[in-house]
Amino acid sequence: MRVTSSSLHAAGGTESTRRSRGRPAVPLDRILATALQLVDEEGAEALSMRTLAQRLESGTATLYRHFTNRAVLVGHVVDRVLGEVELDDEALAKMSWDQACQALAQAMFDTLGRHRKVAPLLVEQTPIGPNAMMLRERSLAVLLGGGLSPSLAARAYATLARHVLGFAIQLAGSENAAEQQQVSAYFHKLPPADFPATLAVADSLPVPLEDEFAFGLELIINGLRQLHAR
Incomplete structure (x- = not known):
């Protein structure tokens, strides 16, 4: 950006x-x-x-x-x-830094999910409007308040923001329920001799985009916990 x-x-x-x-x-x-x-x-x-x-x-x-x-x-x-991102200040204040960080990222993703074609606009320029600045400030304050160094907090925020944006961009073209069922049926019909691994996980494929986002967000937060602990 x-x-x-x-x-x-x-x-x-x-x-x-x-x-x-x-x-x-x-x-x-x-x-x-x-x-x-x-x-x-x-x-x-x-x-x-x-x-x-x-x-x-x-x-x-x-x-x-x-x-x-x-x-x-x-x-x-x-x-x-x-400006539509909904934040519960009282609830965030009761959370640990990692829980609050995860809640902020999820809230931003949920908002972009209500406007599934907006995300590409965020690629055109770095958001610096008053609402964008407030969200950035809140997120950085949570990370710094959790004891992360300024350098780690900045990189952590950038990573989380790009995770949100990357998945939000895909929302416009995400498959609907019928398409996912068709893809799932295709995986289940693959030849076992050629695709044994795919068939072994076919019941879990394709993974819904929202689930992929939540899983990836959890991995990032867990990684930040480990870096913070060091």
Whole structure:
């Protein structure tokens, strides 16, 4: 992921204050809600200033009142989604650092699971909106509070964030129940002489994506416990 110069600041200056004649202003909240709906329905690649303006039945100049370019728009959409991450402060305070870390990662994955086509937007730039910064701060505070060194806490957070993002990107193309049943049936019909190992675990294949995520998250947390113990 990269930080673009346009994503480091909100729309401002003369470019963001352009006015389109004859068209009323569109509230920022409505723009972002419509942009998120567009991504949810058509995918991250469908989000453009022109397409969004068409959905709003407005012109692109209306959008440039709020965003200097698409990168700034993407940053706002991503931060809106991250603002939906549900955190129970009281419950987190009662957890050990590793339990809290696991709960934070799961909460972020669950949120992206409700917007299965949004994750590719997070690859375009490093999220630095207020909600993203809050989540990063909370996660790092948990790791540092558990006694991890700053260097280990930074690497641990980066690993967990990429684990969440990597699996979230796959959610858009994850198989439904019918497809999984077809794949399972295929594995069970394989020739025993050629695929004995696959047949031995066929009852457990394919592994649902959500289960793969939880298993991988547990492995990461266990690894961090061992590093911390050293």
